[in-house]
Amino acid sequence: MKTYLSSILLFVFLNSFAQQKSSILPVRTSINLNQNWSFAKDPTRQFTALDFHNLKWSKVTIPHTWNAFDVMDDEPGYYRGIGWYKKKLALKPEWKNKKISLYFEGANQETTVYLNGKKIGSHIGGYTAFTIPLTDLKFNGTDEIAVKVDNSFNENIAPLTADFTFFGGMYRNVSLVVLNSIHFEDNQYASKGVYVHTNNVSKTTAEVIVNGNLINSSANAELTIRTTLTDATGKKINEAKTGIRSTLNKLIPFTLAAIKVNNPILWSPENPYLYQATTQLVDKTGKVLDEIKLPVGLRFFSFEAEKGFFLNGMPYKLIGTSRHQDFAGMGNAVPSALQVKDIELLKDMGGNFLRVAHYPQDQAVLDACDRMGILASVEIPIVNEITETEAFYRNCKNMQLEMIKQNYNHPSIIIWAYMNEVLLRMKFTKDPLRKEKYVTNIATLAQELEDLTRTTDPTRYTMMSNHGDVTGYTKAGLVKIPMLVGWNLYQGWYGGKSEDFGPNLDKIHQQMPDKPILVTEFGADVDPRIHAFSPVKFDKSLEYGMLYHQIYIAAILKRPFVAGAAVWNLSDFNSETRDETMPHINNKGLLTLDRQPKNTYYLYKANFQTKPFIKISDGSWKLRGGIATSNENTVTQLLQVISNTDTVELYVNGKSLGKKGVHERVSNWDVAFKNGKNEIKAVSFVSGVKMEDLSTLNFNLQPLALNNPEVPFKEINITLGSQRQFIDEHKQEIWLPSQAYKTGSWGNIGGEVFKIKNSSRQTYGTDKNIRGTANDPIYQTQLVGLDSYQLDVPKGKYEVTLHFAELMGNGIQSVLPYNLDSLIAVSKEVPPQRVFDVYLNDKLVIKNINLAATYGIANSVQKKFECSVADDKGIQILFKSIKGKAVLNALQVKKIN
Numbered sequence: 035m036k037t038y039l040s041s042i043l044l045f046v047f048l049n050s051f052a053q054q055k056s057s058i059l060p061v062r063t064s065i066n067l068n069q070n071w072s073f074a075k076d077p078t079r080q081f082t083a084l085d086f087h088n089l090k091w092s093k094v095t096i097p098h099t100w101n102a103f104d105v106m107d108d109e110p111g112y113y114r115g116i117g118w119y120k121k122k123l124a125l126k127p128e129w130k131n132k133k134i135s136l137y138f139e140g141a142n143q144e145t146t147v148y149l150n151g152k153k154i155g156s157h158i159g160g161y162t163a164f165t166i167p168l169t170d171l172k173f174n175g176t177d178e179i180a181v182k183v184d185n186s187f188n189e190n191i192a193p194l195t196a197d198f199t200f201f202g203g204m205y206r207n208v209s210l211v212v213l214n215s216i217h218f219e220d221n222q223y224a225s226k227g228v229y230v231h232t233n234n235v236s237k238t239t240a241e242v243i244v245n246g247n248l249i250n251s252s253a254n255a256e257l258t259i260r261t262t263l264t265d266a267t268g269k270k271i272n273e274a275k276t277g278i279r280s281t282l283n284k285l286i287p288f289t290l291a292a293i294k295v296n297n298p299i300l301w302s303p304e305n306p307y308l309y310q311a312t313t314q315l316v317d318k319t320g321k322v323l324d325e326i327k328l329p330v331g332l333r334f335f336s337f338e339a340e341k342g343f344f345l346n347g348m349p350y351k352l353i354g355t356s357r358h359q360d361f362a363g364m365g366n367a368v369p370s371a372l373q374v375k376d377i378e379l380l381k382d383m384g385g386n387f388l389r390v391a392h393y394p395q396d397q398a399v400l401d402a403c404d405r406m407g408i409l410a411s412v413e414i415p416i417v418n419e420i421t422e423t424e425a426f427y428r429n430c431k432n433m434q435l436e437m438i439k440q441n442y443n444h445p446s447i448i449i450w451a452y453m454n455e456v457l458l459r460m461k462f463t464k465d466p467l468r469k470e471k472y473v474t475n476i477a478t479l480a481q482e483l484e485d486l487t488r489t490t491d492p493t494r495y496t497m498m499s500n501h502g503d504v505t506g507y508t509k510a511g512l513v514k515i516p517m518l519v520g521w522n523l524y525q526g527w528y529g530g531k532s533e534d535f536g537p538n539l540d541k542i543h544q545q546m547p548d549k550p551i552l553v554t555e556f557g558a559d560v561d562p563r564i565h566a567f568s569p570v571k572f573d574k575s576l577e578y579g580m581l582y583h584q585i586y587i588a589a590i591l592k593r594p595f596v597a598g599a600a601v602w603n604l605s606d607f608n609s610e611t612r613d614e615t616m617p618h619i620n621n622k623g624l625l626t627l628d629r630q631p632k633n634t635y636y637l638y639k640a641n642f643q644t645k646p647f648i649k650i651s652d653g654s655w656k657l658r659g660g661i662a663t664s665n666e667n668t669v670t671q672l673l674q675v676i677s678n679t680d681t682v683e684l685y686v687n688g689k690s691l692g693k694k695g696v697h698e699r700v701s702n703w704d705v706a707f708k709n710g711k712n713e714i715k716a717v718s719f720v721s722g723v724k725m726e727d728l729s730t731l732n733f734n735l736q737p738l739a740l741n742n743p744e745v746p747f748k749e750i751n752i753t754l755g756s757q758r759q760f761i762d763e764h765k766q767e768i769w770l771p772s773q774a775y776k777t778g779s780w781g782n783i784g785g786e787v788f789k790i791k792n793s794s795r796q797t798y799g800t801d802k803n804i805r806g807t808a809n810d811p812i813y814q815t816q817l818v819g820l821d822s823y824q825l826d827v828p829k830g831k832y833e834v835t836l837h838f839a840e841l842m843g844n845g846i847q848s849v850l851p852y853n854l855d856s857l858i859a860v861s862k863e864v865p866p867q868r869v870f871d872v873y874l875n876d877k878l879v880i881k882n883i884n885l886a887a888t889y890g891i892a893n894s895v896q897k898k899f900e901c902s903v904a905d906d907k908g909i910q911i912l913f914k915s916i917k918g919k920a921v922l923n924a925l926q927v928k929k930i931n
């Protein structure tokens with residue numbers, strides 16, 4: 035919550051900054067309209083722009099989503115319906131003869147716009163910009179715009195289903211654009227109407243070509259269109275111009291002669307050098323009527339099936355991440371400055387590639403890619419499946435055109451894509467003929483989008499991203515349609531082992547030796563609160579994530595035919611339909627939802643950023659704990675140092691542990707932590723220059739014997755049926771896995787680890803959302819059928835809290851929503867109803883507890899007691915079954931006296 039709050043404050047600050055900056059250009063005036071909107075939900079869907087005054091209005095600022103908070107609760111689902119926005123316009127009288135329009139950078143997902151109660155335009159699709167012309171304005175201060183936005187499911191609008199939350203609202207900037215009656219225009223696709231591309235680029239020469247459309251709504255006129263190309267210092271390189279006689283109210287296309295550049299400075303990630311093309315519309319008297327400034331990056335690139343990607347004639351591995359646009363506490367209504375920060379983080383990690391997934395994003399993102407040198411792929415949101423209707427096809431094609439035309443001028447873009455895992459949610463599986471028709475219809479849509487893309491922009495490559503069903507996509511004819519194929523591969527996560535990834539890539543390449551391929555997704559969920567010393571798939575530990583990514587990075591770098599790879603995902607993101615350890619969030623990010631780096635981010639940084647780098651992998655583990663195995667009062671645990679240097683020297687509490695080599699960017703150390711603060715220093719020398727990283731780790735040591743006078747017992751938090759360590763940073767609690775009871779120490783007597791029976795599905799405990807807690811992992815595992823729990827604590831007064839949740843029963847075995855292995859057997863087992871008593875030091879404290887019947891399935895239940903220990907028998911918790919087997923999920927014991 036703390037981080038959410040600071041994010042929100044930052045948001046308010048950045049937003050007011052954006053207001054002050056609203057740009058007044060000499061010929062195009064663009065006024066930021068983000069302030070002072072009124073907003074109301076219309077769950078009954080019955081209001082119109084004439085009678086909506088009775089709704090419950092509140093003041094909002096754009097960017098705005100109505101789902102920012104309802105996705106943060108524990109309940110599934112979020113408001114998908116209608117939201118109304120209204121605002122009065124302040125118009126200047128001198129604009130009376132100008133062309134005035136509203137420019138929406140994005141609203142999710144169907145928008146209808148009204149002026150003074152009358153409908154004046156609409157837009158379909160949540161991720162592209164649109165322009166609504168304003169005519170019939172009154173100019174007397176009463177002009178009111180109303181905007182109806184609807185994020186309900188609509189079978190004709192992509193995405194239909196996806197592993198991300200479809201936040202509703204006017205979530206990107208809105209502005210008022212005032213233009214002369216003669217201006218550049220693309221009235222259908224909300225682009226600026228001027229396009230720039232390059233041709234014949236080499237190290238010695240390049241050509242810059244500008245084309246576009248203009249419109250004249252005043253009187254026929256003789257006009258000149260002129261483009262001036264300047265270098266990054268503003269020095270003129272050359273210009274091109276043409277004369278045009280414009281006829282009234284007709285869209286007039288134009289193309290200028292190529293502007294030559296000798297010895298160009300080529301654009302690349304290492305040197306993202308931008309020229310600028312300023313295109314002006316000039317009348318007979320020399321007056322400039324319109325002007326558009328566009329960045330120009332001179333670069334040439336190609337993909338080869340065998341050798342991968344080439345930039346400016348050199349082999350170049352594309353490495354980066356995919357990105358979703360949401361942020362902690364804000365949903366998708368994120369100010370541009372924060373979005374730019376993401377690109378800075380990607381750059382800082384050494385990334386040179388961004389897959390803008392699964393939909394076009396804020397212009398600020400691609401502007402940042404242009405400036406910082408990140409090559410990009412952008413796609414429309416056809417995800418998982420299609421609807422076989424004319425309207426769906428039409429909307430998809432329209433989105434594709436909007437995407438290309440609105441983003442055409444970004445030199446960073448090299449790929450347009452249009453489908454993601456479109457065979458994942460296969461329809462008509464029981465009717466082979468109908469299924470075949472469905473697949474044919476997908477291929478037809480793909481081909482139409484492909485053709486449209488190639489004609490609209492022949493300067494870029496096309497791509498489709500598929501899940502691991504190589505045969506399915508090949509048979510469906512989908513592999514041969516796009517110029518590049520992206521594979522989303524999750525060996526070692528949704529199926530198989532991480533080590534299978536490399537051989538799987540080889541197989542794919544052998545099957546389609548002529549096709550350039552990228553790995554457009556790979557990743558493993560990392561919940562940074564979870565750690566494991568023997569990490570296993572699905573435990574969500576940071577340590578499993580590290581191993582997974584080490585294996586993937588090595589496999590990608592080894593294979594030249596892999597043109598590029600994008601980690602799924604740059605950061606964690608909202609996905610309402612997910613449960614698991616952090617319900618409603620997909621944890622495959624290298625950064626958290628509020629952009630804190632996980633250790634996996636540093637692993638990429640050590641691999642791909644070229645400056646010397648050293649980092650103690652404390653990450654989220656500055657607070658950790660462990661159980662002493664002897665009476666030494668130290669606990670030896672693994673500590674990793676992430677670095678791109680060859681050797682690391684590690685100091686613990688001022689003492690050197692010696693030097694060690696770095697393997698796959700990690701050096702592993704067994705550190706004997708003492709109780710309390712441990713000062714760690716990692717040192718490396720690069721070309722004689724010393725570099726170091728410092729960290730203070732707070733270690734909570736549990737002595738072997740709980741009555742050890744040197745480490746007096748204060749508190750212990752234990753999870754059962756788990757081998758993970760869980761850190762609750764807010765409460766500063768460390769949860770350690772239980773152990774079998776040892777005399778003098780503590781542990782469970784009896785009990786089996788909870789497993790979902792008769793299921794080939796892999797989970798760690800259950801992956802069901804546990805209601806009533808944010809610490810789901812504590813409750814998602816348990817011991818079943820235990821006899822007792824014994825803690826040999828010293829004499830004193832204690833608070834004992836037992837944590838339960840019923841993990842069996844209807845609904846508990848939901849299939850992972852995005853499990854890519856479709857052949858998973860789901861247990862249909864009905865829960866054994868358990869009823870049991872609990873005794874604390876011989877006293878009956880819980881009688882006849884029936885978790886399922888009393889509290890329901892997957893609800894967290896806490897029972898707190900006090901007890902006094904007056905002898906050396908410690909604390910004994912006894913479980914007596916009446917029906918079925920007793921369970922315990924977690925246990926906390928605190929000394930209070």
Ligand code: GCB
Nearest residue numbers: 197454455522555620622852
């Ligand atoms: C995929 C999807 C992506 C999901 C991801 C996951 O293959 O393309 O949208 O979020 O897997 O995490 O399951």
